[in-house]
Amino acid sequence: MINKCLFPVAGYGTRFLPATKSMPKEMLPVVNKPLVQYGVEEAIEAGLKEIGFVTGRGKRAIADHFDVSYELEHQIAGTSKEEYLKSIREVMKNASFSFTRQSEMRGLGDAILNGRRLIGDEPFGVVLSDDLCVAEEGVLAQMVKLYRQFRCSIVAVQEVAKEDIHKFGVIKGKELKDGIYQVEEMVEKPPADKAPSNLAIIGRYILTPDIFEIIENTPPGKNDEVQLTDALLTQAKNGCVMAYRFKGRRFDCGSVEGFVDATNYVYKNIYNVNEA
Ligand code: G1P
Numbered sequence: 001m002i003n004k005c006l007f008p009v010a011g012y013g014t015r016f017l018p019a020t021k022s023m024p025k026e027m028l029p030v031v032n033k034p035l036v037q038y039g040v041e042e043a044i045e046a047g048l049k050e051i052g053f054v055t056g057r058g059k060r061a062i063a064d065h066f067d068v069s070y071e072l073e074h075q076i077a078g079t080s081k082e083e084y085l086k087s088i089r090e091v092m093k094n095a096s097f098s099f100t101r102q103s104e105m106r107g108l109g110d111a112i113l114n115g116r117r118l119i120g121d122e123p124f125g126v127v128l129s130d131d132l133c134v135a136e137e138g139v140l141a142q143m144v145k146l147y148r149q150f151r152c153s154i155v156a157v158q159e160v161a162k163e164d165i166h167k168f169g170v171i172k173g174k175e176l177k178d179g180i181y182q183v184e185e186m187v188e189k190p191p192a193d194k195a196p197s198n199l200a201i202i203g204r205y206i207l208t209p210d211i212f213e214i215i216e217n218t219p220p221g222k223n224d225e226v227q228l229t230d231a232l233l234t235q236a237k238n239g240c241v242m243a244y245r246f247k248g249r250r251f252d253c254g255s256v257e258g259f260v261d262a263t264n265y266v267y268k269n270i271y272n273v274n275e276a
Helices: 035-045 060-065 070-076 080-094 108-114 139-150 162-167 211-216 228-238 256-274
Strands: 004-008 050-055 096-101 124-127 131-134 153-159 169-177 180-188 199-207 241-245 249-252
Touching: 004 035, 004 108, 035 060, 035 080, 035 124, 035 131, 035 139, 050 060, 050 108, 070 080, 108 211, 108 228, 124 139, 131 199, 131 256, 139 153, 139 199, 139 241, 153 169, 153 228, 162 199, 169 241, 180 228, 199 241, 211 228, 228 241, 249 256
Parallel strands: 004 050, 004 124, 050 096, 153 241
Antiparallel strands: 124 199, 131 249, 153 199, 169 180, 169 199, 180 241
């Protein structure tokens, strides 16, 4: 019922310079796998097998990663090293990949609007691959289940400490069930004393396609960028948006500290089990 997932990947990754000078931040490896592949695997697990990237200049390595490398295939065919290609082959077998470009960086809302031509008129998932999520059942899969019940846009949320709240979109809502809120208020990166709650949006969304028209009519907000958070608030006021306190852990791989934590976690708990 939901088949498509959008990955906005046009951002610069300035916090990782010089590593990201000529390489997309989404290709930084967490142990042996690029960050973006974790997100794509999560989408596939949720049944979202048509992957769309909103990309930008200097991001060609992402398209190459999800395509066949004939030279490499030829070199290692029939050797024990083929094992190392297993996870990416699996991904390529199970999904299709489309690309469109965002030529100017005008915010997450604008990036999503650029993805419209890849999505059309159907509900879709969004993954911000900076947020690496680990959970028994993938976070997007959890959200797809919820979508079946509510049929409206859903944002994943997590409780965060007061000193960190200014880095996120923050929601306030009526808790309908444990961890499921109907959104009433939503602000992009408020100062701690203006935050409506401690529930921060993390980079997983299910969006209904009316969001595109709403974004078109959303003026630039925080940092003079078109914010998805602002468009979602309009959607919440006109209809319904749910927030879901997901089960699992999230690492902020957009920061060096979060990236190191994710690397340690994956090395200890995932890499050893699956790959060693
Ligand atoms: C974006 C969203 C923000 C959300 C965050 C999650 O911000 O605008 O609402 O809380 O992702 O990672 P960014 O971190 O891209 O500035």
